Structures are given as structure tokens and as C-alpha cells.
Amino acid sequence: MIALPLVASVLGFALLCLGMSRHQRDLFGRSLPAGRTRAAKAAGWLLVTVAYAGSLLAEGAALGAVYGVGVLTFGAAVVALTVTGLSRSR
């Protein structure tokens, strides 16, 4: 049940990361056009919110609030470590 919020969290943070020019340059070699960057950021924030809301729905208010924090931390950590690994192998 908590799997969906976890996935949403990872995807959301991945998009937020892609919406940052420094990481665009690391991963693609260049900055992306402004429109795409904005879209990535918007979609990223949306998914991160969905991840937290999903935790609340899946586990109730109290437990869900705590799960939500854990889910967001997990997603951010996965993206951060992946981005590091990817930019090193370039």
C-alpha cells in the first residue's frame, strides 16, 4: 500500500532534480529550455505532494503523517544517490 507513495516520491524528486539547471548540465550536457524546466518542476512538486497525500490516505492521519516524511526522505535520498552515481560515470 505504501509502495505507490514511495514510487511517486522517487519520480517526483527525480523531476524536481531535472528541473534544476545544474543537474541538467550534468546529465544531458546542456540546460533544457525554460518551458520544459518549468514543466519538470511543476510535475515534480505535484508528485511529491501526491506521495505525501497518498501516505495519509494509505495509513491514516497520524501514522500516515509519519510515513509521509519517511517516504519523502527515501525518495530524495534515492534520487540524490542515483544522480551522483550517474554523473560520476560520465
Added chain:
Amino acid sequence: MNGVNGGLRQSMAWLHTWAGLLVGWLLLAIFATGTSAYFQDEITRWMQPEITGVRQPTRAAEGAVTWLTAHQPDADSWSIALPGQRAIASTVYWRQAGEDRSAARDNTLTLDGNGQPVVSRPTLGGAFLYRMHFDLHYMPVIWARWVVGFCAMFMLVAIVSGVITHKKIFADFFTLRFGKGQRSWLDAHNLSAVLALPFHLMITFTGLVTLQSLYMPWGVAAAYPNKAAYFADAFGSESPPVRSGEPAPMASLGGMIAQARKVWGGAQPGFIDIALPGDRHGVVRLFRSGGDAMDAREKTLLFDAATGHMHPLPAAKGGASATESTMVGLHAGRYAPYALRWLYFLCSLAGTLMVATGLVLWTAKRRLQLPDPDRPHLGFVLVERLNIATVAGLPLAFACHFLANRLLPVRMDDRATWEVHAFFIGWGAALLIACVQRPRRAWLAVLMLGAAAFAALPVVDELTTERGLLPSLARGDGVFVGFDLTMLALAAALGTAAWKLYRRPAGARRKHAAIAAGADA
């Protein structure tokens, strides 16, 4: 505004550094033991490989009462700690008339699911590491709690000042650059701190709250004539029962548990306290298992021991009390099911890494500013040696503790105490190496010893018990498999760190080589 070191950000950076540095090594121990405490039940099970079977709280409770009635019928009080969701054995304590509360710690026995004393190697299990988290060791408990509280307050200030100082908190959110020396340590420190920031803030604040009546008794002093009045208000005002002298066998404990579970919506009891067992005035107190609600002090229920009749329910808690007990529950995380428990563990590990990388970062940065790297000033030497002893030494201490559990003779005197001594002997060895060897060699030695010790654990497990990694995999025994795999992962982490350090040419060697080349020319 001009603070202690210039503008606001520089002042907060200064405060952050000093707040972290002064208590960093103790904080590392507190974080490391706290991290392990999230799996203390599993650690206890691993450290008692002789105990098998399933968890049955009601049967365990009734079996415990049978044993206690047979062996300690005249005790003033009995206490039964039932197995939580992740444990199997129960522990019983008893106190004779005239003994004080601390005697219960000596009058204790472990019983299995049927109430039979367990034949298992004497050990404190995961409880030693858990208690060290706030009681430290080799010192009076109250001193330790003050020291830990002091560290926690410094930690809180370090977090706040760290957030104020880290202006680029979002720009650097995903950045971790390897192989860039001081910059890499800073990135690692920032990442482990920021990614789990809500957890770090929560755990530090709730940690202080957990011992708040010790640290801040002034509200009680200002509003109540004495502490007893406050505790009566806060935790229920039933005065302890007085011995009637009339014997009365205890009513069915199973029946009382069933009543309690109805009130608790199905949750299990975690702890049972029986005052004056066998007497007509005996009182049974059932505490709800921590594994079932975030609120740590939810609804304790009282029963007449002789009749099994439940006392009136306690009044509902007010907002502040509910907040306090929820905060305590959040800190201990006993309510957390497995998925959330692993998230707690990972966040706590991040916190441990945050403290460790912060300490190493300090030397990495200062080393560049040393006028003569071969003759650093005393403060630098102190920090560098303590870093080796603690950042590399603590893991070694953990490994020694677990190795002692497997290797110490089962029948030796004070076995459990010596398992604990093994922890500190390992830590002491690291300190010795750190003081005696040159820093780089010391780092490598302690890291490699730790890696070897952790890697040896599954092997020793396989050789000395029937519950090693391979048999446990075959049996689908998650706890034993998980423990041994975690030990291997820690061995790999320490080994990797040692390897990376070994491959990096030493700064001093580079400089010496340059000087030598210049002298030869």
C-alpha cells in the same frame, strides 16, 4: 546584525561548528546506539539463539503467573514484560517486601511462550545498546541523562544554526561530489543532514521531551506543592494497595487481558504489574503494548487481582499531555510496523553519518589551513585522534560486542556484563591505536579491524550455533538472515572506506616527495 563571527550566516556557521564539535563524539555514540535500538528486539533474539518458538502474549502471561505463583508466592510485587510483536520471550521481575525498586533488576528471569524458564546464554540482548543510548555506561544513570540531555540541546542548536547557515539548501539538495576532498565531506554532511532534516529535528526535540520532567522540573515546582501531587495528576491517583493479610488466589489473567483488549480495540498488553499477588487487596495493572499506538502512555488499566474486576477507566488526556506522550511515542518508534521501522532506521543511520561526516569535515577543512601539516596544533591533533577512535572505533565496538555474545563461554560468571565490557574494550583498542599510530595508519587499522570483525560474525554464527546464515535462509528465518546480512553490509562499508583511503596518496607523502625532489635537485 553582527554576530559572533560577522554577519548572521557566518555567526551561525561558527555556532554550528562549535556546537557540533564540542559534543560530536558523544552524539555519535548516542546516534549509533539509538539507530540500533530500533531493532533491539531483533538484536535480542539474535543474541539468544537458543530461544525458538512463537509469540503468544496471553499464554506467556498466564504461564509467567504460574511460574511466579510456584516460585515467588510471597513477593510484594510481580512484573511481567510480555514479548512485543517482534520478540518471543517474556521477562519476569519480582520484588520482595522491604526491597526497593532497583532490586527488581536483579530478581529477574526470562520465560518462554509457555511460562517455562528459558535456558539461554545470559545476555542483555539489544537492551544494553538501547539503554546506553540515554544511560551511557559506567556512571550513575542521572548523570548520564543530564550529559545526554546537554548533548541533545547542543544538537538542537546545531540543527537550527545549520539550517540558517545553509543558504543554498535547495540548490545543493541533490549534490554529492566524490573525490573532491573537503568538498566531498561537506556534500556528504549536507546531504545526510538535509534529506532527513524532518527526522533529525523531530528526534532531537522529542528526545529532550522524553526526559523533560528531569530537565525542566520548574513548572511542577511552580504549580504543585510537591512532585507526588504532579505525578498523581498526570499518571493516575490510585495509591498503592495495602496488604490485607487475607490470601486470595489470583483471578484468571487471561480474562483480564481479554477485557483490556476490548477497551483497547484489540491491542495487546505489553507489560503487567501485579502488586501484592495472592493477597485480597492485590492490584493488576495492564499496560498497553507500545507496538500498537503512537501515544506512548495510552490507557493503562487496573484490575482487582482477586476478582478480576476492572477499575473505572482513566479520564481522557488533555492536549498537552497527549502531545507529550505522542512525542515520546514518535521518538521510540515502537508503534512502527516493519516498513516504517526500516525508514526510521535509515533516517537514523543518516543522522549518524551526518555527525560522522561533520567531524571528519572539520579536520579536512582545518588541515588545509595548517601552517605546518606535520606539526598540527594540539586542538587539531585532539580532534583528529578522537575522530579515528570514534568514527572508526564505534563500529568496531559494536562488532566486538556481538562477537563476544557468540564467543564467550556460555557458563562463565557475569557473562552478560563481559559482553558489555567487550564493547568498551573494542572502543578502547581503537582509542589506543588512534593515539599511538600516525593518523592515516590508525584510520586504516581501525577501519580494517572493524571490517574484519563484522565479516567474521556470520562465520562465527555458522560455526557456533545452528542459526547461521545458511540454515536460517533455508528456514526462512527473517530475523537471523537480516542480522547476518546487515553485519556483512557493515563489513563491506568499512572495507570500502579503508580501500578508498588506502588508494588516496597521503597528503604528507605528497608533500614529502615534493620536498625531497626539491632537495635532490
Added chain:
Amino acid sequence: MRALDVTGRATAAVFGGYALAALVAAACARWLPMARVEAVVAGMLVSFAVYAAVAIFAFASRSAARAWIGLAAIGVPLAVALAASLHGAAA
């Protein structure tokens, strides 16, 4: 002198901070409009935030002297009011 400045701020943070946190805890316990036990607990909860805030303030303010003056400006009236309240209750 720098050492004096740092010492002054540090004592304000460590000792002054604890004193103010204790005063706030006591004040909440006596004056918050809720059940006595709730007010006591609320006071304790809040006190740690006060302590941290004072520590930050002590090192962010323009001088050690200013830090102490700020502390006294809040702490002394509070202490006086509390003393009066406690004395009045005892009398």
C-alpha cells in the same frame, strides 16, 4: 577581546538560556488557562524551543552585552512576576 566576547555569549546561551527556559516553563505552569497538569506539560514542551532560541540569539546579537540585556529584559520581569505570584499563593 574575542575570548571575552565568546565567553560572554556562551554563558548567556548556556546558563541564561536555561534560566529563561525554566522561567517560561514555570510561567506557563502557573498562568496558562488550562488544567494544571496540562499547563505544566505545555510549559515543559515549550521550554526547549525557548532554550534553543536563546542560544541562537546569544550568538547572533551584536555583542555579548546586548545578548545579556535582551535576556534580562524578558527574564527579570518574568522572574519578578513569578516570585510575586508564588509568594502571594503561599501567603
